[in-house]
Amino acid sequence: MVVVMQEGVSEEKIQHVIDRLVSFGFDVHRSTGASHTVLGAIGVHPEFDTRDIELLDGVREVMRITQPYKLASRAFRSEGSVIDIGPGVRFGGPEIVVAAGPCAVESSDQIFRIAEGVFRLGARILRAGAFKPRTSPYSFQGLGEAGLKLLREAADRFGLLVVSEVMDPSQVEMIQSYVDLMQVGARNMQNYHLLRALGEVRKPVLLKRGMSATIEEWLLSAEYIMSGGNYNVILCERGIRTFETSTRNTLDIAAIPAIKKLSHLPIIADPSHGTGRRDRVAPMARAAVAAGADGLLIEVHHDPEHALSDGAQSLYLEQFGQLMTELRIIAPAVGRRMA
Amino acid sequence: MVVVMQEGVSEEKIQHVIDRLVSFGFDVHRSTGASHTVLGAIGVHPEFDTRDIELLDGVREVMRITQPYKLASRAFRSEGSVIDIGPGVRFGGPEIVVAAGPCAVESSDQIFRIAEGVFRLGARILRAGAFKPRTSPYSFQGLGEAGLKLLREAADRFGLLVVSEVMDPSQVEMIQSYVDLMQVGARNMQNYHLLRALGEVRKPVLLKRGMSATIEEWLLSAEYIMSGGNYNVILCERGIRTFETSTRNTLDIAAIPAIKKLSHLPIIADPSHGTGRRDRVAPMARAAVAAGADGLLIEVHHDPEHALSDGAQSLYLEQFGQLMTELRIIAPAVGRRMA
Amino acid sequence: MVVVMQEGVSEEKIQHVIDRLVSFGFDVHRSTGASHTVLGAIGVHPEFDTRDIELLDGVREVMRITQPYKLASRAFRSEGSVIDIGPGVRFGGPEIVVAAGPCAVESSDQIFRIAEGVFRLGARILRAGAFKPRTSPYSFQGLGEAGLKLLREAADRFGLLVVSEVMDPSQVEMIQSYVDLMQVGARNMQNYHLLRALGEVRKPVLLKRGMSATIEEWLLSAEYIMSGGNYNVILCERGIRTFETSTRNTLDIAAIPAIKKLSHLPIIADPSHGTGRRDRVAPMARAAVAAGADGLLIEVHHDPEHALSDGAQSLYLEQFGQLMTELRIIAPAVGRRMA
């Protein structure tokens, strides 16, 4: 921690700050410049609340030196992590992995038709929700465990893997028996009860970025899971809230190279939630891959106009096929390949 | 719902949109202008996803006419609601109600000393957490139910009421037996499992605004609770995330008159979390009252420098006393009074 | 304009609103629903301030039907515009056009070396500033007209065209005699004196998006230029301000498909200013092209470590060459080609 004192501050105030730092267990190095005195405070206090020093008389600014996350940082593992979620499917390797499927499992017929379609077009993972967080109590809430069963069956039929969302610690045990990758939604990125529960299992976790989460907060949430012993975390950018409302959210494509620099974890993008409109999904999916994403999460429905939820942001199967064709052209530009 | 067609769009496309609207169960009124055709779609479909029309060919824009919330709207109850949380303590009446106390219950001695202090200085409610959502698994996590017992005892000793946070549906039953007002934190504003559980109890709920929630989303969360039958919801502004980082959040004071216009529910402000710095709490508390807030939620500690959490944003008792004195001057300017 | 009245509002208030609308010159169509009365106000008042109705008693919401811009809208010209800025260089056609060069013209040697380099690697336009807006009065302010002369000579030597920034109406005449494309910087996007002056010339204009401008405001600024008779406007996305500070700005890639839907004007991206860091430029340049951008504006320097300004966001020539190679792979995925 570096403490910058105000210009021309009295010796007494400087000494008071030093005393406080020592009382908190820090070693203090003092450096007296022409205009500023700067204090370096050394010691392992990852949880230290820097505001306790910031508010002391005569202090201008306090800067943390140590990153608040360790296990998620690039320094911890300088090579990028490659996360294996099932036979032949690895995030962070040479292949860009695509998970596709409907917003929600609606019926056996629906999920089998979509599974067949996305498999044929090159997806490796089937995505769909069984428990839906909805803004209204009157909306379709998902099929629950029955939906997970259908999802697993449909995926197995075509050799796909499965990703689905877990919303509550009480569901972790049950859901992990059906899926290959457990998804944490944006609204739960800081649900610490849930993160802790996921740290204790050994299934890979797909951690979506919260709508107003900084990149640092996002990596801290990953750290939360990893500190429990589960290192298999894949990050998913899905749009942040800004003043611009022409799309639901602003998909922060620049977060992809930013994460690559700060962390060794794989990162994918969800252009469906990131834009909320079918006609924006393909451009943003292509952009994400071109920027270096390790994969994509895409909503696809065989009949979006009659989808029970999020039809407006679901691609038709033909559109998904067209997108996959485009991505096969782009992937070599970033030294990658598609399935 | 009003559907604005693009200029010069073909009759066929207009007819297709009308057909779709009718198939969704709407009555359609068509109005053909010199440049634009506008369609009015009438029918009760509160859950209708307007994007399903927005994406049709030839449509320029779709505007929802009905507000998505009913029970929380000013139209539902044109007089503001007055919510009684215990003997003589009403939010939304002539008195500005102050809840004060530490971030967390730390010990019997601590909570009794603070309870005595805030009571003496004019607070009506004792606030403190027993379960703390922390960004790190190594931080102080709160005393749990033992903390709630101490909180209740300390409050009872001085005739104060109690507010404390509930974080999970599984805690609702237990916590409501200790408190007079159940707080939902900003990170849980869209935790629908929790909101639904709170709709089923009859304790008043203090609903904090999410860090990136619009005013409409906030009122929708209130609606969620109210639709379950619990109409006693008090809103709490606690700062939104913006590009400005000189304080932790930007306390959106203008949300106070905005809520007063849109809703009948009482609204209070939390300047402690809204700024994150002790030296900003008093100015923002005064501003909130001057803008028309019905109450305040303030962190106060008898010894902030040794608080186990959030000491940096806790007022000293003397500072809290000084603030109450200032608020007594301001309240009459808005036709209100302090206890 | 559609005026939605509050639920249960009195007939008298509705009549008052109708009277006001009529007094403003609107024709009014009334539609009385079960819960809401909705008024349609027809008439050509592009400048009408809808707040004048919004504040009337009993009004819940006012929605504008007509887009505030006409000439810039897709409805005005359903085919995308192709803007010719010089021999063989067209924005909006099949070729993705790249403008590259240093932040500022520093010397004859510098600009000739860079011009040679970017020409050889496939750029069609040479970019560089001669007048620099700097946050400090002590910083390098550019070479002025002497810089423009060097820029023109260097471009001509290699058959490149020239883009450079104009900052003040008083400079328009002089600068247009040196350049092929006049750039309006983000800070000047709403400098109406400047926009008006540019509407009167016949040189194409490159209009950067303001840091906090919505897409609608940006198109309104384009409209300002076009309404003066200069239809040759090219838009340039260069990053918006959000809560995320890991890069200088958040390059809003989704603005590219959004503009393509709303407007016929070509749109390019500036990943150098959009990220502020050399190591983020290539990923975001690739993303922009993959999302459908018509071109790029990129800072390149033969010796960035000794650049007089913005060296940190300038690519080395080798990096620029590598990027061009990658873009040649990506372009066919969006049905385009590079020079």
Added chain:
Amino acid sequence: MVVVMQEGVSEEKIQHVIDRLVSFGFDVHRSTGASHTVLGAIGVHPEFDTRDIELLDGVREVMRITQPYKLASRAFRSEGSVIDIGPGVRFGGPEIVVAAGPCAVESSDQIFRIAEGVFRLGARILRAGAFKPRTSPYSFQGLGEAGLKLLREAADRFGLLVVSEVMDPSQVEMIQSYVDLMQVGARNMQNYHLLRALGEVRKPVLLKRGMSATIEEWLLSAEYIMSGGNYNVILCERGIRTFETSTRNTLDIAAIPAIKKLSHLPIIADPSHGTGRRDRVAPMARAAVAAGADGLLIEVHHDPEHALSDGAQSLYLEQFGQLMTELRIIAPAVGRRMA
């Protein structure tokens, strides 16, 4: 400047960074910790672009120690500045100064009626625009110099002072002969040509905050004027752009105590532009005063429904009178008084 190296970085990379710092003219102090090496770079390079170090191999983070502004900082003058703009009118002293008047001078009758009204109710300064920046070329553009003459005459008649906006360096000379305080609008906060011109005159300047300007950028713009020799700068908060759109902008009340801590300059608030709606002006004006503002800038019109511009955010004279009464109650709470 403090340079934090990545964990476990090689000695060679550290040495390279040190060499670069030395080549830029810094003295370097090295501190080698258990996990991190931290370099302190000392030397007066206010213009140094820290990104040039940030991008070097092995560097994790660079933190600037010196504030980029000097003259505007609280360290430069620990007592707050009191700025005298004319007989008996001082910003930053015990009196809260109110400037009131219409958006624009429309006619002699209009400005005299409003001047009489606001004078009678306690304003000390008459505000009105003579040159209006409008989003459309067809809108009312102001009366120009004739408007300034009327404004001066009306103010003089009632012993008021005058504030009006200057939009272009070419207007500075002329406008300063009519006004007592020269206003820089939000869109011009970073118009460096204008700021430089204002640094050379001796009239006080009212500097509005840009819609997306951080507090630091705002103080840098003040510094720009002050570095030219004109120390009489008054800051004006007028709302920032955020995701919340229920009001035009989010008036950042917390900027008031933030500025008081960082700078010695007076700060006032403009609740009219900060909200854009008449019914929000009074609550936000009261909030600003309660938070410690040194004054207010308020739009008032004797007949807002027929104002040529911004009628929707102009108070009626009666509302202004009511507000002044409320402010007289609030002022003593912050140790101030009204005229």
